[in-house]
Amino acid sequence: MPERIKMIVTEVTIYSVDRCVAGWDYEKDRMVRPEPGPAKFWPAIFCGKQSTFHPGHLVSFDAEEPDTDLPHRNEDRVIIPNSLTEHGAGGSDLFRAACVKSLSHGPSQVYRDYLHFQGDKAFVPKGSDCGSLCALDLPVSDVSLLVETDMNGKEKLRARLPVLGRILNLSIAAKDLKQAFKNSGGLVAANALLANASSFHVRLGLAREMNGDGKCYLQINGIYPVA
Numbered sequence: 490m491p492e493r494i495k496m497i498v499t500e501v502t503i504y505s506v507d508r509c510v511a512g513w514d515y516e517k518d519r520m521v522r523p524e525p526g527p528a529k530f531w532p533a534i535f536c537g538k539q540s541t542f543h544p545g546h547l548v549s550f551d552a553e554e555p556d557t558d559l560p561h562r563n564e565d566r567v568i569i570p571n572s573l574t575e576h577g578a579g580g581s582d583l584f585r586a587a588c589v590k591s592l593s594h595g596p597s598q599v600y601r602d603y604l605h606f607q608g609d610k611a612f613v614p615k616g617s618d619c620g621s622l623c624a625l626d627l628p629v630s631d632v633s634l635l636v637e638t639d640m641n642g643k644e645k646l647r648a649r650l651p652v653l654g655r656i657l658n659l660s661i662a663a664k665d666l667k668q669a670f671k672n673s674g675g676l677v678a679a680n681a682l683l684a685n686a687s688s689f690h691v692r693l694g695l696a697r698e699m700n701g702d703g704k705c706y707l708q709i710n711g712i713y714p715v716a
Contacts, residue, residue, distance in 0.1 A: 497547050661712075
């Protein structure tokens with residue numbers, strides 16, 4: 490049964506050349522992941538300050554729940570063609586208000602006992618009936634960006650931060666941070682996006698299972714300075 494969703498975009502992440510979008514349904518107080526098709530990503534043209542999906546932008550659409558895998562199915566919503574309406578930027582106050590409300594969906598409330606720790610990583614088993622998106626506020630001193638080199642010699646942006654009492658080293662999928670790191674000057678440019686903050690609002694999400702190992706790894710979907 491289709492439902493009308495009114496959402497403020499809270500995060501845009503990058504996967505290769507495509508994008509994944511998530512937001513806060515401000516009428517039903519829940520996390521939502523709007524998709525063009527079940528478990529499908531958005532072309533880059535749909536995501537940006539002058540486009541449809543960007544943190545702080547308001548959108549509404551008719552959507553249906555797809556038959557995707559848990560835990561992502563709990564937030565996945567496929568937009569019905571020709572139902573998407575753009576309402577422009579909502580402003581910083583509205584964005585922060587949505588972020589504050591979403592703190593009710595923190596790691597302990599969303600992942601419950603399904604979150605497993607693996608060294609300084611964390612994952613939820615594919616098929617777990619929990620959420621895949623959550624949020625938390627952290628002091629500036631608790632979050633540090635770092636660079637690691639993978640087995641192919643490629644540098645990747647990551648962050649170290651506490652989640653449920655454990656210090657984790659998580660991959661960063663956030664569009665703004667990844668683009669700053671890749672295109673504008675590495676770690677210095679990424680850190681510049683986080684300057685002059687009293688604390689950080691952090692968006693966490695689970696990546697879909699990629700390697701056939703049944704694990705949906707925790708990642709960072711967004712880090713936003715709080716003045």
